[in-house]
Amino acid sequence: MTGALETDLKMVGADDPWVKAVLDGRTPKQAANELIGSTKMADPAFRKSLVEGGTAAVDASTDTLIVMARKIDPIRREYIKWTETNVQSVEQRAGEQIGKARFAVYGKSTYPDATFTLRLSYGQVQGYPMNGTKAPYKTTFYGLYDRAASFDNKDPFELPKRYSDGKDKLDLSTPMDFVTTNDIIGGNSGSPVVNAKGEIVGLVFDGNIESLVGDFVYDGTANRTVAVHTGAMTEALTKLYGAQKLMDEINGK
Numbered sequence: 001m002t003g004a005l006e007t008d009l010k011m012v013g014a015d016d017p018w019v020k021a022v023l024d025g026r027t028p029k030q031a032a033n034e035l036i037g038s039t040k041m042a043d044p045a046f047r048k049s050l051v052e053g054g055t056a057a058v059d060a061s062t063d064t065l066i067v068m069a070r071k072i073d074p075i076r077r078e079y080i081k082w083t084e085t086n087v088q089s090v091e092q093r094a095g096e097q098i099g100k101a102r103f104a105v106y107g108k109s110t111y112p113d114a115t116f117t118l119r120l121s122y123g124q125v126q127g128y129p130m131n132g133t134k135a136p137y138k139t140t141f142y143g144l145y146d147r148a149a150s151f152d153n154k155d156p157f158e159l160p161k162r163y164s165d166g167k168d169k170l171d172l173s174t175p176m177d178f179v180t181t182n183d184i185i186g187g188n189s190g191s192p193v194v195n196a197k198g199e200i201v202g203l204v205f206d207g208n209i210e211s212l213v214g215d216f217v218y219d220g221t222a223n224r225t226v227a228v229h230t231g232a233m234t235e236a237l238t239k240l241y242g243a244q245k246l247m248d249e250i251n252g253k
Helices: 002-012 017-023 028-038 044-060 064-106 141-150 161-165 209-215 230-239 244-250
Strands: 128-130 133-135 138-140 175-180 192-194 200-207 225-229
Touching: 002 017, 002 028, 017 028, 017 064, 028 064, 044 064, 138 141, 141 175, 175 230, 200 209, 200 230, 225 230, 230 244
Parallel strands: none
Antiparallel strands: 128 133, 138 175, 175 225, 192 200, 200 225
């Protein structure tokens, strides 16, 4: 937070309404220390009390982060409204005009905008070179537990209790995640992965770090889509979560 506030201060200056509201005469470091050091938002019981108390509890709260949020909310709303009026609406109208111009020139010879339309991307399940070695095309539950153990089960590699207690219930050779050569970008998360037989075999949730340049160029040697394997889902749902009825529904029983 200190770094972000220092950047804000440098970019827009001390007289900016948002910066003034957050800093309130403090340095970025002082503001960050006071806001994070005094808040109770990390306490689940405190958050629960806010939810149960509703708007009245939030309005009456003296928690440092909530007080700050109340101060900057009107400013944030004003910025959002300005952006929608002066930027987004202009871009939307211009985009429509560009779309009509492209269609007038190219007709049906090029693909339409993919927004809200079904789009298929083809690729292969394949590992890639990484850090002087080779990343395998898949990971397994073995790897999950090895990763946690290698870092002494400490955050951010600490396993949920359900997983640490249920290790002996699982077939640890079950594939967990896998990578493919599909070319995806942000927004594709949640897309199903379908094999050549038309079977759903995974769910896309990320791209590897080498795919970050994918907005501009695709490198088939290292650009990878990352998906969770349906085998891991069914293994966990059945043996860790006891969701047999859900599994029966998925399997059409």
